[in-house]
Amino acid sequence: MSNIAKALTGVWIAGVIAVAFLWLPPAQGFRSPEAARIVVFHVPCAILTFVAFLLNAAYSWGYLRTREPLTDAKANIAAELGMLFAVLATVTGSLFALEQWGSAWNWDPRETSIVMLMLVYAAYFVLRGAVEERTKRARLSAAYALLAFPAMVFLIWILPRIVESLHPSNTLFSRSGLDPMYRLTLWSFFAGLLAVFVWMFRLRLRVEIAETRLRQQMSREPETTLTGAKR
Amino acid sequence: MSRSSGWAREAIAVFAKDWLVELRTRVALGAVVLFAFTSVVASGFALEPPSGVPAEVKASLLWVILFFAAVAGLSRVFVVEEETRTADALRLTVSPAGVFVGKLAFNTVLMCLLCAVTVPLYLLLLEAPVRHWNLFVVVVVLGSMALACATTAVGAIVAKATTRGALFGVLAFPVALPPLLVAIHATKAAWVSENGWRVATGDLQVLTGFMLVIVPASLLVFEHIWSE
Amino acid sequence: MSWQIVLRRVGKVYDERPVLWDISAKVTAPGAWTILGPNGSGKSTLLKLIAGLLTPTDGEVVYLHNGERLTAQQRRQAVGMVAPDMALYRPLTALENLRFFARARGLPVQDNDLLSLLEQVQLRAQAHDPIATFSTGMVQRLKVLTALVHRPPVLLLDEPGSNLDEAGMGFVRHIIREQMKDGIVIVATNDTREMDYGEPLIRLGA
Numbered sequence: 001m002s003n004i005a006k007a008l009t010g011v012w013i014a015g016v017i018a019v020a021f022l023w024l025p026p027a028q029g030f031r032s033p034e035a036a037r038i039v040v041f042h043v044p045c046a047i048l049t050f051v052a053f054l055l056n057a058a059y060s061w062g063y064l065r066t067r068e069p070l071t072d073a074k075a076n077i078a079a080e081l082g083m084l085f086a087v088l089a090t091v092t093g094s095l096f097a098l099e100q101w102g103s104a105w106n107w108d109p110r111e112t113s114i115v116m117l118m119l120v121y122a123a124y125f126v127l128r129g130a131v132e133e134r135t136k137r138a139r140l141s142a143a144y145a146l147l148a149f150p151a152m153v154f155l156i157w158i159l160p161r162i163v164e165s166l167h168p169s170n171t172l173f174s175r176s177g178l179d180p181m182y183r184l185t186l187w188s189f190f191a192g193l194l195a196v197f198v199w200m201f202r203l204r205l206r207v208e209i210a211e212t213r214l215r216q217q218m219s220r221e222p223e224t225t226l227t228g229a230k231r
Numbered sequence: 232m233s234r235s236s237g238w239a240r241e242a243i244a245v246f247a248k249d250w251l252v253e254l255r256t257r258v259a260l261g262a263v264v265l266f267a268f269t270s271v272v273a274s275g276f277a278l279e280p281p282s283g284v285p286a287e288v289k290a291s292l293l294w295v296i297l298f299f300a301a302v303a304g305l306s307r308v309f310v311v312e313e314e315t316r317t318a319d320a321l322r323l324t325v326s327p328a329g330v331f332v333g334k335l336a337f338n339t340v341l342m343c344l345l346c347a348v349t350v351p352l353y354l355l356l357l358e359a360p361v362r363h364w365n366l367f368v369v370v371v372v373l374g375s376m377a378l379a380c381a382t383t384a385v386g387a388i389v390a391k392a393t394t395r396g397a398l399f400g401v402l403a404f405p406v407a408l409p410p411l412l413v414a415i416h417a418t419k420a421a422w423v424s425e426n427g428w429r430v431a432t433g434d435l436q437v438l439t440g441f442m443l444v445i446v447p448a449s450l451l452v453f454e455h456i457w458s459e
Numbered sequence: 460m461s462w463q464i465v466l467r468r469v470g471k472v473y474d475e476r477p478v479l480w481d482i483s484a485k486v487t488a489p490g491a492w493t494i495l496g497p498n499g500s501g502k503s504t505l506l507k508l509i510a511g512l513l514t515p516t517d518g519e520v521v522y523l524h525n526g527e528r529l530t531a532q533q534r535r536q537a538v539g540m541v542a543p544d545m546a547l548y549r550p551l552t553a554l555e556n557l558r559f560f561a562r563a564r565g566l567p568v569q570d571n572d573l574l575s576l577l578e579q580v581q582l583r584a585q586a587h588d589p590i591a592t593f594s595t596g597m598v599q600r601l602k603v604l605t606a607l608v609h610r611p612p613v614l615l616l617d618e619p620g621s622n623l624d625e626a627g628m629g630f631v632r633h634i635i636r637e638q639m640k641d642g643i644v645i646v647a648t649n650d651t652r653e654m655d656y657g658e659p660l661i662r663l664g665a
Binding site: 064116119120122123126127130131132133136139140142143144146147148149150151152154155158159161162 | 398
């Protein structure tokens with residue numbers, strides 16, 4: 001990402017935040033209309049969590065097809081970013097839930113879904129930590145990601161049948177649901193956050209590539225120099 | 232010989248071999264049944280008198296016990312092949328699909344045996360108010376089968392890891408969660424709902440659907456787990 | 460009926476650590492060959508690559524039967540292998556082990572056939588003992604028997620004589636001589652007593 005693009009992203013996000021707090025009217029119909037602005041930030045984080053989860057599964061599948069180490073690195077990065085946005089979505093959601101419904105945690109299907117996604121990511125990272133050999137780690141974690149994916153899809157699908165939801169359904173895309181001004185601000189913030197997501201993804205990937213090069217260089221060096229340097 | 236009968240024959244051979252080994256050593260069976268037994272007895276003590284505990288709580292607790300008992304034993308069938316270094320001979324003899332289906336069948340039977348021992352004891356000690364017996368039996372059988380389907384491939388992953396420790400429980404939980412939640416929901420229906428069958432029919436369909444999705448997914452990735 | 464194994468520029472890298480690189484060779488039945496090299500030179504890895512237990516990082520291992528490439532399934536049927544880190548099921552008896560490997564391969568064998576096979580390796584009397592009670596030599600004989608139960612054209616032996624006495628070495632020699640009449644034998648060894656089992660195929664450095 002060029003410096004101009006980074007600067008533009010920064011200005012864009014700052015602008016959207018300013019709009020959300022200064023220009024956006026308080027949302028009537030909520031218990032605390034002022035606090036409802038958080039929805040503008042909360043929903044994009046939640047969407048990006050699921051985007052990251054999809055990416056993780058797609059890259060995992062790609063890795064098993066091609067056995068390309070970089071694809072495994074991408075799957076891992078997607079999981080890391082997914083974890084980050086899951087935390088952000090949960091925190092913003094809990095803050096609003098405390099204001100709106102009086103308790104930070106309600107076992108609402110969407111709350112539960114996102115926490116379970118966090119659990120999958122955590123399990124994925126634990127698995128990666130438990131395998132020493134890199135190619136084996138890549139293979140096993142990709143396989144696990146592809147087992148967890150259908151399970152999570154099932155979970156997200158069945159949870160609403162088992163517990164009742166507090167979240168409004170289908171407000172994001174339907175015309176009657178969200179106020180158009182809110183919807184515009186929300187999607188503008190999403191665009192900015194998506195740019196940050198892409199930027200972070202590429203940054204992490206560059207670190208990963210640099211680390212791989214370093215490792216290759218180290219292993220190419222004669223054994224004696226390495227041990228000699230240590231002593 | 233056609234391909235399908237090929238892996239079916241292999242799976243039957245693996246299944247028979249694994250049970251023979253299990254009956255001699257009783258590692259998995261011992262772990263699973265003992266874990267379940269102690270948990271049930273401990274719950275019985277803790278929830279004394281059981282009449283004061285809501286049926287919903289009892290239904291949930293039953294499945295929590297069954298899940299953790301499964302965690303104690305369902306990865307054995309793969310771990311033991313790696314630990315005793317028999318996996319390579321198996322890899323050279325049997326196709327990955329044959330291995331997976333054989334081990335899946337082993338775990339399914341293990342889960343059913345576990346339920347046959349644990350559930351009656353649980354019902355007895357915790358005075359569970361079962362209203363619809365037929366439904367309850369169907370839920371237990373389908374639920375335990377779904378747990379076995381969800382965790383067998385995860386067991387294969389764990390067997391390949393360098394440090395196994397508590398890995399199986401950590402990895403198995405997210406994958407096993409959907410059938411677990413649905414089984415709990417359906418068990419509550421079988422125990423307390425007046426029209427249990429109507430409430431639980433959807434759950435039974437979801438359990439079946441889950442197995443129909445997770446087993447092919449497992450088969451798809453199993454070759455990548457099993458072959459080096 | 461011609462069997463051929465071709466190694467084309469085979470290499471195996473674990474992470475950034477190369478174990479084998481650029482190995483090319485070709486063997487055609489009948490005959491016996493050896494892979495020589497000190498411990499840690501990658502003999503076992505190479506044998507596993509040939510068996511299909513490992514996938515090469517570079518190059519490929521191809522099995523040809525009358526010029527046709529074998530699939531993974533056909534290759535499993537064509538290979539028998541004995542290696543120190545390929546154990547049998549210790550809680551099971553000799554007969555049960557043999558029965559499993561025969562049945563899993565779809566061989567229509569009865570217990571009587573299996574017992575006469577055990578007779579050939581002097582294990583008839585111990586057929587119903589768990590192999591946990593067996594000596595090294597007895598286990599090795601049973602391993603060879605299970606590796607050959609489906610009469611594979613290719614036999615791979617990793618250090619077949621290790622920990623064996625003279626009688627055991629004689630047995631291994633006999634098996635190799637029988638197998639090399641129409642099939643392929645590849646022996647990986649570090650033992651000077653075993654170097655004359657076949658022609659040197661590949662010599663690996665440390």
